[in-house]
Amino acid sequence: MIQWEEGGQQRSAKWHSENGIAPHQKIQLGDDTLTADVAYRLACEGTAILYRGDFQNARQLLQALARRVDKPSKKSKRASKNSKDEGVPSKTSLDLFNLYRLSQSQRARILGMLLIQIEADHSISLRRAPDVTRACLEAYGPQTQSYIISLRELLGVISAHEWRKKGVPILARDDEEIRIHPHYGVFSPIRGEYIELVLKAPLPKALIQSSTAFDIGVGTGVLSIVLAIREIQSIIGTDQDDRAIACAHENIDRLHLNKQVKIQKTNLFPEGRAALIVCNPPWLPARPSSSLEHAVYDPGSQMLKGFLSGLKEHLLPDGEAWLILSDLAEHLGLRTREELLDWIEVAGLKVLARQDTKPHHPKAFDQTDALYAARSKEITSLWRLGIK
Known part of the structure; x- marks a missing residue:
């Protein structure tokens, strides 16, 4: 629960944070008279602001806070200038990555200080508030009492609802555009280059x-759907996340692929063996800071190692495993190519072939991005692996 004083009385409501942030201890009410400078000072000092004014003004206040957070301080400008003047060695890619994550964490903490109260029926009792009932119901399920979340998180829920309604186009089949509809908290397949790799890779002869096929870490179900379109008759997708399982079920139902694709809640592999096993694990071996980051960060490469080590027990003779992996971690200094090849070797596997492609997302070309040096070199690969 989160507590505050209002109208001379102590009040409380349920606290919810997908980022795992504990309930704020210091809360101040804010309305349309609150200036961005004051709000920024309060947020930096650790005081959360429960907004009671116009909803659209709250959004504008959040944007103003973001501008202040993103503006380089005079201190950081001086430090950057001094390091250049004094010939200080430039930071490594790993240094830049750690600084980037730290700055993102600090940014999220400050912007997460602007709070909104939502009623048990998922309505918002503020002027000019949008109807977020459906979006919040999809993200949080039915509620029995009012709850408080950060405005920043609420905007993410609204955005996810729009993605879910519109869907993400992944390919065209028979002049029909096929779309995946991601749920809140499930990684959206916006990186289309890895889907192209799975579409074009030659199928193993063992499928005859x-x-x-097994799809390990099914997520939205996108790779299972691609394999079904490639006419593989029996596909089992696995995941441990309830949101992912519900999302995959919905997408498979929408495309009438239930006879070909089944979903199981399990850790990595289902029982039995398959002629083809695909996996698109999180690409960066680092600790996620929230539940929403589990699709991006794989602490200690646990899922990657688990996938590789279990393949011998689950591949049919002459079957193949397709590992879809970016080398961004290598350019960031988080993992080496030698480590990856050693894990493949220790698992009793061999590399049959590899298909590579360059990413097309905007950050790969944005020279102002903090990680541009690594992103500009990134290659996404489909590793075709077999048993030795």
Whole structure:
């Protein structure tokens, strides 16, 4: 619960944070008279602001806070100038990555200080507030009492709802555009280059005898759907996340692929063996700072190592495993190519071939991005692996 004083009385409501932030201890009410400078000072000092004014003004206040957070301080400008003047060695890619994550964490903390109260029926009792009932119901399920979240998180919920309604186009089939509809908290397949790799990679001959495939870490179900379109007859997608399982089920139902694709809640592999096993694990071996980051960060490469080590027990003879992996971690100094090849070797596997492609997302070309040096070199690969 989160507590505050209002109208001379102590009040409380349920606290919710997808980022795992504990309930704020210091809360001040804010309305349309609150200036961005004062709000920024309060947020930096650790005081959260429960907004009671016009909803659209709250959004503008959040944007003003973001501008202040993103503006380089005079101190950082001086430090940058001094390091250049004094010939201080430039930071490594790993240094830049750690600084980037630290700055993102600090940014999220400050912007997360602007709070909104939502009623048990998912309505908002503020002037000019949008109807967020459906979006919040999809993200949080039915509620029995009012709850408080950060405005920043609420805007993410609204954005996710729009993605879910519109869907993400992944490919065209018979002059029909096929779309995936991601749920809140499930990684959206906006990086289309890895889907192209799975569409074009030559299928293993073992599928002729047994048209079976496993999709490890099914997420939205996108790779299972691509494999079904490639006419593999029996596909099992696995995941441990309830949101992902519900999302995959919905997408597979929408495309009428239930006879080909089944979803199981399990850790990595289902029982049995398959002619083809695909996996698109999180690409960066680092600790996620929230539940929403589990699709991006894989602490200690646990999922990657688990996938590789279990393949011998689950691949049919002459079957193949397709590992979809970016080398961004290598350019950031988080993992080496030698480590990856060693894990493949220790797992009793061999590299049959590899298909590579360059990413097309905007950050790969944005020279102002903090990680541009690494992103500009990034290659996404489909590793075709077999048993030795």
